[in-house]
Amino acid sequence: MATMVSPQAQRYVDELDEIWVERSGLLGWLTTTNHKRIGIMYFFTALAFFGAGGVEALLIRTQLIGPNGHLLSPQAYDEVFTMHGITMIFLFVIPMTTGAFGNYLVPLMIGARDMAFPRLNALSYWIYLGSGLFMYVALVQGHAPNAGWFDYVPLASKQFDPGNNIDFYGYGLIFNGISSTIASINFIVTIFKLRAPGMSINRMPLFCFAFLAASFALLFALPSLSVAALFLELDRQLGFHFYDAAYGGNALLWQNLFWIFGHPEVYIIILPAFGIATSIIPTFVHRRMVFFPLVALSEILVAFLGFGVWVHHMFTVGFATLTTVYFAAASLIIVIPSAIQLFAWIATILTGTPDFQTPLLFIVGFIVYFIIGGLSGITVAAIPFDQQVHDSYYIVAHFHFVIFGAAVFPILGGMYFWFPKVTGRVYHELTGKISFWLTFAGTFITFFPMHIVGILGMPRRNYTYPPGMGWTLLNFIESIGAYILAAGLVLIVANLAVSYVRGPRRDPPYEGDTLEWATTSPPPPYNFPVIPIVSSPYPMWDKDDRERDRQRLDRGEGLLNLGHQTPATTAQDAELDEILTMPPHSAWPPVTALTLAGIFAMLVMGHYWIAVGFLALGGLTLLGWHQHEASAAG
Amino acid sequence: MSWSEAAPRRLRRLLPPATIVTVSIGLTGCGSKQSILTTRSKPAHDIALLWWWMLAAAVVVFAGAVALLIVAWARRDTPGLPFFGEREDLSQGMVLLFGVGIPFVALVALFGVSDVYLVGQTAPPNPRTTPMTIDVVGHQWWWEVRYDGGRVDTANEIHIPVDTRVDVIATTADVIHSFWVPALNRKIDMIPGITNRVLLYASAPGEYRGQCSQFCGVQHAHMSLEVFAQRPAEFRAWLAGQERPAPAPLTARAQAGKQLFMTDQCASCHTIAGTPADGTVGPNLTHVASRTTLAAAEIRNTPQELAAWIRDPQAIKPGDHMPDLGLSSTAVSEIVAYLEELR
Amino acid sequence: MSEIGAEGVPRSATARSDAAAARVDRGRQAQPSGWWGMVLFLCSEVTLFGTLIGSYFYLDFIARRWPPPGIKAPEVLGPVVATAVLVATVPLMWLALRAARDGRRRTTVAWIAAAMAVQAAYLAAQVLLFGHDLRQFTPQGSAYGSIYFTLLAAHHAHVLFGLLLDGAVLWKVARHGLTNYWLIGVRGLALYWYVVGGLAVVVLFTVLSPAL
Ligand code: HEA
Numbered sequence A: 001m002a003t004m005v006s007p008q009a010q011r012y013v014d015e016l017d018e019i020w021v022e023r024s025g026l027l028g029w030l031t032t033t034n035h036k037r038i039g040i041m042y043f044f045t046a047l048a049f050f051g052a053g054g055v056e057a058l059l060i061r062t063q064l065i066g067p068n069g070h071l072l073s074p075q076a077y078d079e080v081f082t083m084h085g086i087t088m089i090f091l092f093v094i095p096m097t098t099g100a101f102g103n104y105l106v107p108l109m110i111g112a113r114d115m116a117f118p119r120l121n122a123l124s125y126w127i128y129l130g131s132g133l134f135m136y137v138a139l140v141q142g143h144a145p146n147a148g149w150f151d152y153v154p155l156a157s158k159q160f161d162p163g164n165n166i167d168f169y170g171y172g173l174i175f176n177g178i179s180s181t182i183a184s185i186n187f188i189v190t191i192f193k194l195r196a197p198g199m200s201i202n203r204m205p206l207f208c209f210a211f212l213a214a215s216f217a218l219l220f221a222l223p224s225l226s227v228a229a230l231f232l233e234l235d236r237q238l239g240f241h242f243y244d245a246a247y248g249g250n251a252l253l254w255q256n257l258f259w260i261f262g263h264p265e266v267y268i269i270i271l272p273a274f275g276i277a278t279s280i281i282p283t284f285v286h287r288r289m290v291f292f293p294l295v296a297l298s299e300i301l302v303a304f305l306g307f308g309v310w311v312h313h314m315f316t317v318g319f320a321t322l323t324t325v326y327f328a329a330a331s332l333i334i335v336i337p338s339a340i341q342l343f344a345w346i347a348t349i350l351t352g353t354p355d356f357q358t359p360l361l362f363i364v365g366f367i368v369y370f371i372i373g374g375l376s377g378i379t380v381a382a383i384p385f386d387q388q389v390h391d392s393y394y395i396v397a398h399f400h401f402v403i404f405g406a407a408v409f410p411i412l413g414g415m416y417f418w419f420p421k422v423t424g425r426v427y428h429e430l431t432g433k434i435s436f437w438l439t440f441a442g443t444f445i446t447f448f449p450m451h452i453v454g455i456l457g458m459p460r461r462n463y464t465y466p467p468g469m470g471w472t473l474l475n476f477i478e479s480i481g482a483y484i485l486a487a488g489l490v491l492i493v494a495n496l497a498v499s500y501v502r503g504p505r506r507d508p509p510y511e512g513d514t515l516e517w518a519t520t521s522p523p524p525p526y527n528f529p530v531i532p533i534v535s536s537p538y539p540m541w542d543k544d545d546r547e548r549d550r551q552r553l554d555r556g557e558g559l560l561n562l563g564h565q566t567p568a569t570t571a572q573d574a575e576l577d578e579i580l581t582m583p584p585h586s587a588w589p590p591v592t593a594l595t596l597a598g599i600f601a602m603l604v605m606g607h608y609w610i611a612v613g614f615l616a617l618g619g620l621t622l623l624g625w626h627q628h629e630a631s632a633a634g
Numbered sequence B: 001m002s003w004s005e006a007a008p009r010r011l012r013r014l015l016p017p018a019t020i021v022t023v024s025i026g027l028t029g030c031g032s033k034q035s036i037l038t039t040r041s042k043p044a045h046d047i048a049l050l051w052w053w054m055l056a057a058a059v060v061v062f063a064g065a066v067a068l069l070i071v072a073w074a075r076r077d078t079p080g081l082p083f084f085g086e087r088e089d090l091s092q093g094m095v096l097l098f099g100v101g102i103p104f105v106a107l108v109a110l111f112g113v114s115d116v117y118l119v120g121q122t123a124p125p126n127p128r129t130t131p132m133t134i135d136v137v138g139h140q141w142w143w144e145v146r147y148d149g150g151r152v153d154t155a156n157e158i159h160i161p162v163d164t165r166v167d168v169i170a171t172t173a174d175v176i177h178s179f180w181v182p183a184l185n186r187k188i189d190m191i192p193g194i195t196n197r198v199l200l201y202a203s204a205p206g207e208y209r210g211q212c213s214q215f216c217g218v219q220h221a222h223m224s225l226e227v228f229a230q231r232p233a234e235f236r237a238w239l240a241g242q243e244r245p246a247p248a249p250l251t252a253r254a255q256a257g258k259q260l261f262m263t264d265q266c267a268s269c270h271t272i273a274g275t276p277a278d279g280t281v282g283p284n285l286t287h288v289a290s291r292t293t294l295a296a297a298e299i300r301n302t303p304q305e306l307a308a309w310i311r312d313p314q315a316i317k318p319g320d321h322m323p324d325l326g327l328s329s330t331a332v333s334e335i336v337a338y339l340e341e342l343r
Numbered sequence C: 001m002s003e004i005g006a007e008g009v010p011r012s013a014t015a016r017s018d019a020a021a022a023r024v025d026r027g028r029q030a031q032p033s034g035w036w037g038m039v040l041f042l043c044s045e046v047t048l049f050g051t052l053i054g055s056y057f058y059l060d061f062i063a064r065r066w067p068p069p070g071i072k073a074p075e076v077l078g079p080v081v082a083t084a085v086l087v088a089t090v091p092l093m094w095l096a097l098r099a100a101r102d103g104r105r106r107t108t109v110a111w112i113a114a115a116m117a118v119q120a121a122y123l124a125a126q127v128l129l130f131g132h133d134l135r136q137f138t139p140q141g142s143a144y145g146s147i148y149f150t151l152l153a154a155h156h157a158h159v160l161f162g163l164l165l166d167g168a169v170l171w172k173v174a175r176h177g178l179t180n181y182w183l184i185g186v187r188g189l190a191l192y193w194y195v196v197g198g199l200a201v202v203v204l205f206t207v208l209s210p211a212l
C-alpha cells in the first residue's frame, strides 16, 4: 500500500501534504470542507442522537415492563415515543448511513479526492446538526412533538394540540429535509462525475450503487414530506384548511402525503445497509459477489418500486378494495428484488470461504433478521391480516426487525469494518464477537415477542396496559431484552473507544476489495497521492493495476498537484474529462446554517417578519460564499 | 362450533417443534381477551387461518435460508457449492430460483388467497343485506353507541344479537380513532368527514373486548370497549330497557344526587333522557347503571369505582376531558346513589 | 483513455477569461458538476410542484363543489397573458446561454437583463392579481382557498428566487467576466428559467381547471 512509498515518491507525497494541509483545532473542524472530517462529525452527531433515541427507547421499555407502569406520565410518554421515532429515523439512521458512511467512504471508493460540492457538503452537516438541536430544544423545554412520528391530523392540528409541540415537528422536518436534499444532490453528482478514470458505471462498487439509489429516492421522496409539513404549519399557524374536513379539507391528504414520503424513506434506510453488506461480504468471504449486475439492478429497483406502495400503511382507512389491492400487489412485487439480493449474499457466503469475524457476523445477523422482518412485512401486505394487526405491536415488531435488525446491524458491522480505515488501528476481536452476540440476542428477545403481543391484540402507542390480557410476561421479556441490547451496544462503543487509544496498528487490516483500501489508514486529506485507474469492480484485487498506480506515483505522473485538484470523468464510461479544483475550507456553511436555524426558530415562535429578516441574511451569506469563485459551480 | 379450532390444530402438527413452543404458548394460551386468534366470526376466523398458513410458510422459508447459512458455516474452508463445487452458473441459478422463482409462486398464491379472495370477507357489508345498523362514534376517549338512529344512545358497550350481521357505521366526533374488536372482525378507522362501515358478527354469545387502535391523544391507551353478543330475546329485552327514559330517583339520597347532578356541571356534559341534562361532551348516562364497565372499559361499574371516578376522574384517566370537579364525599355518594338507580 | 494530467484535458480552474471558459465548455465531453447539481435541484422542485398540484386535484376530487359555493371560477384572461409573457423569457434565456457559451459576455448580459426585466414585470402583475384574488376570497375560508393561494405563492416565490439569481449572475458576470464558474452559472440559470417557465404553464392550467 501507500504506506511503503519509495523515496522518490515521498517527495511528491510531501508536496501534496503541503497543498492539502488542514487547519487545526476547533476552527479547522468548523470550517472544514473535507469529506472525511465531515463524515466524522456526522458520525459522532448521529451516534449521540442514537444514544438519545436509545435512552428514549429504554424509557418506553421501562414504562412497559409491567402493567399500569407510571414511570412516565401519559403526556411524557407521548413525547418520548414520538421523539424516539423521529430521532431514530431522521437524526440517527439517515445521517449515519448517508452522512457518516457515505461521506467518508463514497469519495474513497470511487477514487476521488472529495465530494463534488465540498462546501454544500459542510452545509448539509451543519443544517442537520441545527435541525436535530432544534427538535431537542423542544424536548428539553417540555413541549416536544407528541403526535407520533407520522403525526396524523387532526390530532396534530391546533385544535387538538394547541401548544407548539407540533410546530417543532413541522418546521424541524422541513429544516432537516433541506439537509438531506442537499446531501443527496451532492452524492448523485459525486457518483456521476468524480469516479476514477476507468470506473464505468458497471464497475462501480455495489456500495455506491446503493447510495446512488438511496440518494435518488431521498431526492424524490422528500418534497412530499416538506409539502405535507408546510400545509400542516399553514393550517396550524395561519388558519388554512388543508386537512380540515369542515372546510373541504381532508385528513387523508396528510396520510397520503406522509406515506408517499414515508415508504420510500424506509427503503432509503435499508439501501445503504445493503451497500454496507455488499462491501463486507466479499472481503471476508474472499470472493466476488454472486450475480453482481442483478444485485445492482435490484438495488435500483427497490428504490424505484418503493414509490408505488404507500397505501399499504393505510389499509384500514376505508379505501375502496380495488385501491388497496393494487397497493398490496405492489408491496408483494417489491419482495422480489429484496429476495434476489438476500440470496445473492447467501450464495456468496455459501460458495466462498467465509471468515466469520465480527463485521461478517453482523452481516449474518442482518441477513437473519432481514428475513424475519421481511417475512412479517409480507404478512402485513396481505390486506385482511393487516386490517387485524395494523397499529398493533405486530407492526412495531415488523419494523424493528427490518430497521434495527436489518438496517442498524450493517451499520454496527460497518463501524467495526471501517474502524481500522478511519483510525489506523484494529478493534478487539473477542470483545467484538461478544458484543455481536449480546446485540443479536438482545434484538431477538426485545422484538420477537412483540409479534405475539400484537397478535394478542396489544395496540401500539399505549403508555400502559392492564394486567390479565396475556401481555404482561411478554412485555417483561421485551424490556429485559432491551437492556441486554443496550449492553451490547455500549460494549460496541466501548470496544471502539478503547481500541482507538490502545488497539494495535495494522494497515491494511484485511484484503478489502474496493479503493478505500488503496490508501493509508487514516487516509491523507487528498485521499490518494495518485488517482487510481480502474478496470474492474474489485480494484484492490487487481494487483497489476495497483502496481501501475504505484509506478505512476514514483514517476510523479498524474499527481494533480496544482491546488485542490481532482479529476472529473464522464458519467457513464468514466473517461477522464476535466481537472477540477476544489474550494478550500470555508466558514460560510456553518454561518448559512445558523441563519436557517434563525428562520425556523422565528417561525415556530410566530415572528414571521424576523424570519424574513433571517432569510435575507441567509441570502447575503450566499453572496459571501461566492466571494472566491471555485472551478466547479457549487 | 367455534371458528377457531379445527384447522389450526391440523396445521400445528406440521410446524417444527421449536415454533410450537415459542408461538403457541403466547398465542393460544394465556386466555387473552383480545387475541386475533380466538375468533367468533367468519372473517376473523379466516384471517386467523390465513395467519397460520402464512406462519407455516414463513417458518419453512426461514428455516431454509438459515439452513443455507449453516451449511455455509460448516463449509467455511471449502469454496464452491456443496456437491457441485465451484460452478458460478449454478450459484446464479440458485439466486434466481430462491430469489425469483419460489417467491414469485408463493407471492402469487398469497395474493390470490388474501388480496383477491379474503378481502371480500373484510370489505364493508352490502348496505341492504344487514338486518341491523349501529352507529359507533369515536370520542376522545370513549365510544358513543347509537341504535335506531339515536333512539338509544349509550356508551362503550355494544350489545348485538348473536348470529346476526350488524352493520357498524364508524365515524368520529374529533380526531381519528380506530374501531377494533379482534375476535369479531378487522379494524376500521374513524376519520373526520368520512363515513366508514364494518361488519360485526358473532357466532357465539359472549363478551368480546375491543380497543381503539389509532393513536388519538393522551388517553388512547384507555379507550376500550366491550361487545356483548346475546341471544336475540335477551338482546331485545336489553334494547327495550335502553329505550325507556331514565326512572325517577326513589331514595332521598338519590333525589339529592339528582339535584346535584342537574345543578353541578354534570348536566352540561352528560345527557340523561327524561331530565334537563342534555350535555353531549361525555357519555349518555340514561342507563349508566346497566353497564358493566365505565370510562371506556377502564374500570368496573361498581359503586366504589363509580365514586372514585366522579371524585377524581383525572386520577384514573389523566388528561381526560372529564374534569376533577372537587365534589365533597357526601355529594359524590349522593350522585352515585342517583346514578346507581339508572338501570 | 487520456492520461491524467496530459495535455488536452481541460483544467477548468484556469479558464478565467471569456474565451478560455468557452473553450473549456466546448472541450468537455460530459456536463459539468454545476449543471448536474442544478438539474437535480430542479428535479426536487418539480416534484414539489407535482405534490402541490397532486394535492390540488386530490382536494378537487373529494370536494362536492369546486370551487366551493360563494367563490367564482377563476378569471382566465389575465393569468394566461401573464404566463405567456413569462414563457416568452425562455427564448431570451436561451439566447443568453448561447452567447455565453460562445464567450460573448456583453450579449449575455444584455439578454439576461432583458429577460429579467420581463420577469420582474410578470411578477409585479402576478402580485397584483394575487392581491385582487385575496380580496375575493381567502386561504382561511376554505380548502380551495388554501391550496389555490399556496400553489400560486409557491410559484411566485420561485420567480422571485429566479430574479435574485438573475441579479447575482448579472453582477458576477459583469464584474468577473464569463469565467468557467460563471459560465456554468449562466447555464444553471437558463435551466432554472426553462423549468420555472414550464411550471408556470402547468400551474396555470391547474388553477384555471375549474374555469375550463
Ligand atoms: C428498513 C425499513 C423497512 C423495510 C426494508 C420494510 C420492508 C417491507 N415492509 Fe415495512 N415498514 C417499515 C419499515 C420497513 N419495511 C416501517 C418503519 C413501518 C411502520 C411505520 C409505522 O407505522 O410507524 C412498516 C410498515 C409496513 C406495512 C404497514 C403495516 C401497517 O401499518 O399496518 C406494510 C404493509 O404492507 C409493510 C410491508 C413491507 C414489505 C412487503 C416489505 C418488503 O420490502 C420486505 C422484503 C423482504 C423479504 C420478504 C425478506 C427476504 C426475502 C426472502 C426470505 C425470500 C423468500 C420469500 C418468499 C418465498 C415469499 N411494512
Ligand code: HEA
Pocket: A047, A048, A050, A051, A052, A053, A054, A055, A057, A058, A060, A061, A081, A082, A084, A085, A086, A088, A089, A092, A093, A147, A148, A149, A150, A396, A400, A403, A404, A408, A446, A460, A461, A462, A463, A482, A485, A486, A489, A490, A493
Ligand atoms: C431507526 C429506527 C429505530 C431504532 C434503531 C429503534 C430502536 C429501538 N426501539 Fe423503536 N421505534 C422506531 C424506530 C426505531 N426504534 C419508530 C419509527 C417507532 C414508532 C414511533 C411512533 O409510533 O411514532 C418506534 C417505536 C418503538 C416502540 C413502540 C412505542 C409505542 O408504540 O408505544 C418501542 C417499544 O418497545 C420501541 C423500542 C425500541 C428499542 C428497545 C430500541 C433499541 O433497539 C434501542 C437500543 C439503543 C440504545 C440502547 C442506544 C445505545 C447507545 C449508544 C450505542 C450510544 C452511546 C454513545 C454516546 C452517548 C455518544 N420503539
Ligand code: CUA
Pocket: B138, B139, B141, B176, B177, B178, B212, B213, B214, B215, B216, B217, B220, B221, B223
Ligand atoms: Cu381513540 Cu386511540
Ligand SMILES: [Cu+2]
Pocket: A262, A263, A266, A309, A310, A312, A313
Ligand atoms: Cu411501507
